[in-house]
Amino acid sequence: MVNNDFRQHDYDAGNPGLFARIADDIQDKGYSINPFALPLALGTCLLEQINTMGDDEFEHGRIGREQLLMKNQFVRKNEICWITNESEAGKDWLQWTSEMQTFLNRRLLLGLFSFESHFSHYAVGDFYKRHVDAHKGDANRVLSILVYLNPDWLAESEGELVLYKDDIDQEGIKIIPGFGTVVVFLSEDFPHEVLVTQRDRYAIAGWFRVNSSVLGRIDPPT
Ligand code: OGA
Ligand code: MN
Numbered sequence: 001m002v003n004n005d006f007r008q009h010d011y012d013a014g015n016p017g018l019f020a021r022i023a024d025d026i027q028d029k030g031y032s033i034n035p036f037a038l039p040l041a042l043g044t045c046l047l048e049q050i051n052t053m054g055d056d057e058f059e060h061g062r063i064g065r066e067q068l069l070m071k072n073q074f075v076r077k078n079e080i081c082w083i084t085n086e087s088e089a090g091k092d093w094l095q096w097t098s099e100m101q102t103f104l105n106r107r108l109l110l111g112l113f114s115f116e117s118h119f120s121h122y123a124v125g126d127f128y129k130r131h132v133d134a135h136k137g138d139a140n141r142v143l144s145i146l147v148y149l150n151p152d153w154l155a156e157s158e159g160e161l162v163l164y165k166d167d168i169d170q171e172g173i174k175i176i177p178g179f180g181t182v183v184v185f186l187s188e189d190f191p192h193e194v195l196v197t198q199r200d201r202y203a204i205a206g207w208f209r210v211n212s213s214v215l216g217r218i219d220p221p222t
Helices: 018-029 040-052 065-072 088-108
Strands: 031-034 079-082 114-122 127-131 141-148 161-163 173-175 182-186 192-194 201-209
Touching: 018 031, 018 088, 018 182, 040 088, 040 201, 088 114, 088 141, 088 201, 161 182
Parallel strands: none
Antiparallel strands: 031 182, 079 114, 114 201, 127 192, 141 182, 141 201, 161 173, 161 192
16 A cells, blocks of 8 residues: 655655755765665655566666667666656655755755656666766756665675766765665766666666756756
């Protein structure tokens, strides 16, 4: 059963101060790592959604399957499914991230304008090599958020996120993709990678964007 009680109150109340902590961290160091931080009812709802999705609802990323297999499998091997308002879990997730967006805009004056996100599934052996989510000059993706939905993750399952502090950092910070961990960072500034996973690994990856309108036309989320 999905428990929707948390919808009635301010989401931040489920985890007092989470949004404020994220804002402070972003201001101080540009990234924020929060284990067990996702409101439990929201996490449960998202996990149920994943459990009811067939593997065929996941697909390879923005580039075509063939192209991906030929050209890109050395960079990225995982499958994704974009999140929309069409499911209850999707609605709740988008509501929560929209509250976070409003909070961060008030606190940090980031001018975040839109949000896009997808579920990711990494099967055993999958990975995502070191990359950045946005390139300087493109603007657009400002803040990345990752949320992990894997109960009882063990160290031997590997599949850690490694967040590097800058382009030359080779050591990074390793983050276990355990249920409810919320990671937020400035999209341009932090290269990161997903180490080869030894277990099915589920995550949500999302991006808060600024409006990069060209000639007065609004650029909608892709
Ligand atoms: C991404 C990404 C990391 C993860 O989708 O851009 O970096 O831990 N994902 O799934
Ligand atoms: Mn990324």
